[in-house]
Amino acid sequence: MRFIVPLAIFIVLVVVLAVGLKLDPRYVPSPLIDKPAPEFSLTRLADPTAPIARADLLGRPLLLNVWASWCSACRVEHPLLVDLAQREGIEIIGLNYKDTRPDAAAWLKTHGDPYRDSIFDPDGKLGLDLGVYGVPETFVLDAQGVIRYKQVGPLTPDIWRDEIKPLLAQLKTDAP
Amino acid sequence: MKPLLRAMVLWLAVGVAQAADTPFEFQDAETERRYQKLAAELRCLVCQNQSLADSHADLAQDLRDEVYRMLNDGKTDEEIVGFLVERYGDFVLYRPPVAGITYLLWFGPLLLLAGAGVVWWRIGRAKAPVQPDADEAAAIAALTGHRNDPP
Amino acid sequence: MIPEIGLFLCLLALALAAVQVLFPAIGLLRGETAWLAMARPAARAQFVCLLAAFATLVHAFLINDFSLTYVAQNSNTALPWQFRVSAVWGAHEGSLLLWALILAGWTLMVTLRDRQLPGDIAAVVTAVLGLVSVSFLTFMLFTSNPFARGVPAPPDGADLNPLLQDFGLIVHPPMLYMGYVGFAVPFAFAIAALVRGRLTPGWARWARPWALTAWLFLTIGIALGSWWAYYELGWGGWWFWDPVENASFMPWLLGTALIHSLAVTDKRGAFKSWTVLLAIGAFSLSLLGTFLVRSGVLTSVHAFATDPARGVFILCILGLCVGGSLSLYAWRGPQVLAGGSYSPVSRETFLLANSLLLAVSTATILLGTVYPLVIDALGLGKISVGPPYFNLVFGLLMIPLALALGWGQFARWKEDSLGRLWLQLRFAAGAALIAGLCLAFVIDGPARVTAAVGIALAVWIVASTLTGLWARCAGRASPLAALFSQPRSFAGQAIAHCGFAMSIAGVCLTVAMSVDRHERMAPGDSVQLGVYEFRFESLNEFAGPNYQADEAKFTIYRDGKLVSELHPQKRFYKVRGMPMTEAGIDAGFTRDLYVSLGEPLEGKTWSVRLHYKAYVRWIWLGAILMAVGGLLAATDRRYRQTATQPAAAGLRAQES
Numbered sequence: 001m002r003f004i005v006p007l008a009i010f011i012v013l014v015v016v017l018a019v020g021l022k023l024d025p026r027y028v029p030s031p032l033i034d035k036p037a038p039e040f041s042l043t044r045l046a047d048p049t050a051p052i053a054r055a056d057l058l059g060r061p062l063l064l065n066v067w068a069s070w071c072s073a074c075r076v077e078h079p080l081l082v083d084l085a086q087r088e089g090i091e092i093i094g095l096n097y098k099d100t101r102p103d104a105a106a107w108l109k110t111h112g113d114p115y116r117d118s119i120f121d122p123d124g125k126l127g128l129d130l131g132v133y134g135v136p137e138t139f140v141l142d143a144q145g146v147i148r149y150k151q152v153g154p155l156t157p158d159i160w161r162d163e164i165k166p167l168l169a170q171l172k173t174d175a176p
Numbered sequence: 177m178k179p180l181l182r183a184m185v186l187w188l189a190v191g192v193a194q195a196a197d198t199p200f201e202f203q204d205a206e207t208e209r210r211y212q213k214l215a216a217e218l219r220c221l222v223c224q225n226q227s228l229a230d231s232h233a234d235l236a237q238d239l240r241d242e243v244y245r246m247l248n249d250g251k252t253d254e255e256i257v258g259f260l261v262e263r264y265g266d267f268v269l270y271r272p273p274v275a276g277i278t279y280l281l282w283f284g285p286l287l288l289l290a291g292a293g294v295v296w297w298r299i300g301r302a303k304a305p306v307q308p309d310a311d312e313a314a315a316i317a318a319l320t321g322h323r324n325d326p327p
Numbered sequence: 328m329i330p331e332i333g334l335f336l337c338l339l340a341l342a343l344a345a346v347q348v349l350f351p352a353i354g355l356l357r358g359e360t361a362w363l364a365m366a367r368p369a370a371r372a373q374f375v376c377l378l379a380a381f382a383t384l385v386h387a388f389l390i391n392d393f394s395l396t397y398v399a400q401n402s403n404t405a406l407p408w409q410f411r412v413s414a415v416w417g418a419h420e421g422s423l424l425l426w427a428l429i430l431a432g433w434t435l436m437v438t439l440r441d442r443q444l445p446g447d448i449a450a451v452v453t454a455v456l457g458l459v460s461v462s463f464l465t466f467m468l469f470t471s472n473p474f475a476r477g478v479p480a481p482p483d484g485a486d487l488n489p490l491l492q493d494f495g496l497i498v499h500p501p502m503l504y505m506g507y508v509g510f511a512v513p514f515a516f517a518i519a520a521l522v523r524g525r526l527t528p529g530w531a532r533w534a535r536p537w538a539l540t541a542w543l544f545l546t547i548g549i550a551l552g553s554w555w556a557y558y559e560l561g562w563g564g565w566w567f568w569d570p571v572e573n574a575s576f577m578p579w580l581l582g583t584a585l586i587h588s589l590a591v592t593d594k595r596g597a598f599k600s601w602t603v604l605l606a607i608g609a610f611s612l613s614l615l616g617t618f619l620v621r622s623g624v625l626t627s628v629h630a631f632a633t634d635p636a637r638g639v640f641i642l643c644i645l646g647l648c649v650g651g652s653l654s655l656y657a658w659r660g661p662q663v664l665a666g667g668s669y670s671p672v673s674r675e676t677f678l679l680a681n682s683l684l685l686a687v688s689t690a691t692i693l694l695g696t697v698y699p700l701v702i703d704a705l706g707l708g709k710i711s712v713g714p715p716y717f718n719l720v721f722g723l724l725m726i727p728l729a730l731a732l733g734w735g736q737f738a739r740w741k742e743d744s745l746g747r748l749w750l751q752l753r754f755a756a757g758a759a760l761i762a763g764l765c766l767a768f769v770i771d772g773p774a775r776v777t778a779a780v781g782i783a784l785a786v787w788i789v790a791s792t793l794t795g796l797w798a799r800c801a802g803r804a805s806p807l808a809a810l811f812s813q814p815r816s817f818a819g820q821a822i823a824h825c826g827f828a829m830s831i832a833g834v835c836l837t838v839a840m841s842v843d844r845h846e847r848m849a850p851g852d853s854v855q856l857g858v859y860e861f862r863f864e865s866l867n868e869f870a871g872p873n874y875q876a877d878e879a880k881f882t883i884y885r886d887g888k889l890v891s892e893l894h895p896q897k898r899f900y901k902v903r904g905m906p907m908t909e910a911g912i913d914a915g916f917t918r919d920l921y922v923s924l925g926e927p928l929e930g931k932t933w934s935v936r937l938h939y940k941a942y943v944r945w946i947w948l949g950a951i952l953m954a955v956g957g958l959l960a961a962t963d964r965r966y967r968q969t970a971t972q973p974a975a976a977g978l979r980a981q982e983s
Contacts (some may be wrong), residue, residue, distance in 0.1 A: 004603060007653040010611075014646050016697060019704035020624040021638045028221055028709050031265040074206055098234070101743040124238055131263035133221035198935045199845040209773070219711045225569055225626045229715070230562050232926075266924035271712025277707050281698045284689040285720050292683040299598075299679060 007122050030131050030150045037064075037145045038129035045096050045104055045118035054070040057145055061171035062091040062138040063164070065115070065155075066127060068099045069107035077154035078111045083158070085114035090168070094118040097127045098137055140164060142171045200244050207247055216241050216257060217270045227270060252261060330395055333383030340376040340431070343369045347434075347457030350848075351450035363450035364621060367438045370453050373460065374431040376603035381428050384415050386475055394480035397421060397473045403486035413497040416488045419621060419637075420473035421825045422500060426617075427463050429501070430456065437457040437512060437537075444533060452512075453656035458522040459511055462644040470637050486873070488904035493844060495555030499548060503575060506545025510582060512537040513589075514610035517603045518652055521659045531593035533603065538589055538606070538965040541956030542582045549575050550950035561908030563843060563938040568717040570625040574616030574697045580689040582609040584682035585589075586957075591678050595740060597669055600660055605682065607656060611649040614688070618645050620789050624700060637960040670716040670742040677735030691720050714783040722777070729831065733791035736824060751798065755790035762786040774839035781835025788828035792821050816963040823956025826949040833945025840941035845925070848878045849932040850879075860918060861937050874898040874907070879933070881911060881922050891918070897924040897933075920941050924953045 044050040065076040065081060084090040094115035096104045101120065105118060121127055130139065140149035149167055151159060202208035215229035220236040228236050239260065246256045262266050274280045329885040346369040351410040354362025382494045387410045393399040415423040434456040441449040516534040520526045557565040566572065585605040619625055622638025668677035680808040695712045702710055733755060734748060763783025770778045796810065803809035846854050862882045869878040883891045893911030900907060910923040918941050925934035
């Protein structure tokens with residue numbers, strides 16, 4: 001009997017390792033899901049004198065996209081965001097993270113501006129409160145400003161189709 | 177393939193961000209000690225596997241700044257750790273909390289030790305008579321003419 | 328053309344490894360001993376093939392053959408030649424070839440020294456090693472071929488990761504792999520005993536020198552890795568409990584248990600089942616380490632470029648080798664492994680306690696390493712298990728281990744009495760207690776208890792070792808002559824135990840007494856660190872062969888007298904575009920002074936880390952002593968005699 005114990009332990013270990021192969025060790029789920037988005041008071045990207053705050057995000061479900069001009073991965077997902085804003089009329093809020101106004105403005109000019117509003121967060125304060133750790137990140141907020149979903153890394157058409165689009169549709173029917 | 181891609185993209189994003197490593201000045205030695213302990217026990221999120229203290233990533237510097245600021249604001253260690261856990265989850269804790277899902281982690285070694293103790297006790301008790309293996313004893317006897325081991 | 332020859336040689340080696348497995352297997356099944364004889368020449372030829380294949384890869388690196396994808400990804404024309412050679416094993420594909428070569432080298436050594444073994448056992452041992460070789464060569468050829476050509480060939484290579492452009496890469500991986508792979512030999516012995524259904528009295532004696540040799544290489548490999556991390560990463564850490572470090576530490580711990588348990592099985596015929604399990608376990612953990620490092624299931628600071636397909640392949644190898652051998656153990660173990668006998672107070676029980684404690688420590692590290700994975704796999708979230716956990720739990724487990732060590736190395740075989748032991752060891756215990764108390768008064772700060780307990784344990788180990796020497800020599804006519812005529816195995820044991828004590832002391836004193844500061848400094852500034860004054864004298868440009876550097880000049884004064892001059896650098900490697908910190912270190916027996924440049928802040932002001940590292944060298948010196956002890960024990964007369972004469976002679980040499 002006792003000669004079987006090592007084999008049994010090993011089998012459990014192999015099962016765990018096999019499951020582990022399918023997981024991404026770097027992905028950190030956000031503890032903020034289903035919690036209200038944090039309060040903030042920052043300025044708009046285009047205008048240093050125009051304030052923007054959490055209240056400006058309420059009323060309708062929307063996407064909050066965290067990006068920066070120095071982030072090369074943001075370029076990968078950007079055409080999709082532009083497409084979503086133009087063709088599907090999705091409301092996207094841009095959160096410009098640890099950037100400078102001229103760089104960010106130039107970047108948007110080159111790559112297109114899909115954002116309904118752009119928040120300028122040069123020190124990453126709001127980013128910190130949102131638990132941002134790898135730009136780009138995309139949040140789905142409902143009409144009450146509650147975080148419902150978070151995507152770390154570039155948005156892809158698959159993720160949009162399978163995860164975010166159905167979620168947005170559901171949020172819209174929940175709160176007209 | 178997807179996790180790999182994501183890892184690569186993350187690495188790119190991080191790679192571009194400027195490395196940062198700003199020293200702090202502390203009001204007293206006790207604050208400095210607390211800071212060093214916190215920075216060593218909190219995990220950086222973007223780097224492979226490093227503490228806040230060891231990481232050169234930009235985000236790690238932001239979080240170090242935040243820890244430093246909260247220390248100066250008179251926050252307790254628990255409040256500072258709580259602040260980060262609220263935003264990033266238990267992942268940031270190199271010292272996992274003793275809670276439901278970590279009972280096995282923290283008390284597992286005790287269980288193992290107890291198991292080893294039982295094995296030791298049973299083996300030690302079970303075979304009291306001092307008698308070498310039959311074949312080995314025969315071999316030794318044949319070759320050396322019955323001789324006891326010296327101490 | 329030459330790389331194709333290398334690839335062909337690898338394929339040939341795979342075929343030879345298959346011969347090495349199949350011929351003994353068929354021979355044993357059909358009862359025809361002539362078939363067994365094929366294993367030996369096949370194994371030797373396999374080594375020659377792999378050595379030649381390895382040489383072709385070295386050649387490709389030396390002539391900058393960037394048509395090979397592996398060379399193009401890990402080398403560059405500006406890379407100094409010695410790093411071009413070590414770049415051969417600087418990444419996944421080439422390091423696998425090194426793995427296979429070292430395995431073939433160990434197999435060759437076995438075939439050169441296996442005449443003392445019964446023919447069938449020797450054949451099975453070679454066949455098991457062949458099976459491991461088949462697995463890894465298949466893995467290499469089908470998922471990670473270092474000889475693959477890339478079209479078109481790039482004009483220049485992407486360079487070796489700057490972290491690896493260092494002396495450490497030249498020596499650390501070969502030593503580590505010698506250890507990892509070396510445990511395949513006792514593993515093969517264990518499997519052979521199980522397969523043939525008999526564990527002869529000589530079994531442990533044959534396995535012992537192999538296990539000791541593998542263990543001493545692993546000891547050196549781990550120590551080199553720790554030292555390398557210390558001077559290369561730039562923040563003065565020497566152990567991070569990173570999954571990859573744990574992957575090398577677990578087989579070391581279980582290997583340590585193995586060499587002690589083998590001693591009991593050799594001397595007393597006891598614990599056979601436990602020893603066989605440890606032999607299987609040590610090599611299984613080497614394989615597990617290979618999986619953890621190369622599959623990407625855990626994040627680590629030294630992970631290879633990972634690929635899930637490779638992970639699946641290694642998991643299959645792991646399941647096959649380890650699952651197969653543990654199944655064999657479960658099936659044949661009860662018939663083969665009836666144990667020996669001894670009384671409750673005896674060297675046997677102390678050694679059993681020690682190997683059990685080492686096994687518990689190993690299991691604890693395994694638990695901590697895979698626990699985040701388990702939680703994630705169960706969908707319960709993400710957690711991290713890091714240094715605070717391991718330091719606490721592992722540190723606590725070392726206390727009973729060190730205590731039992733002192734008793735164990737002194738107790739008699741078969742039967743002893745606690746009274747006698749206490750009488751002999753009370754002075755050692757007293758010395759340990761006094762040393763611990765002294766430290767508790769001398770040292771202040773949060774690590775006071777750690778330091779006091781650590782020093783008490785170190786003194787206890789050394790003092791009980793000396794007591795043992797004294798007991799063996801004092802009564803003799805010429806004590807000094809007696810001291811030097813002790814068998815090597817005993818000398819090795821004493822030296823290795825003192826090395827262990829030295830490492831414990833080094834760890835605890837470094838933790839308790841080191842001072843470090845993170846400062847903002849410009850040329851002309853100075854900072855006081857304990858009794859040392861660090862002056863930042865000047866900052867210069869420095870051009871290396873393939874990097875550009877800012878080099879600072881620091882002078883260190885103690886009481887106004889110059890102690891040392893250090894030149895830490897901040898390098899920028901042009902090809903990879905990566906910054907690297909090159910610390911300036913003044914190494915000493917009782918302390919290191921360590922300066923590393925962080926980042927430029929403004930103007931000529933830099934963020935600088937200054938360290939006073941107390942007794943940090945002791946950690947590695949202790950490891951060197953352990954390895955020396957292992958070498959002495961592995962070359963003991965008993966094993967050399969049995970090499971020339973049949974096993975019987977060894978039995979006669981019954982030293983304690």
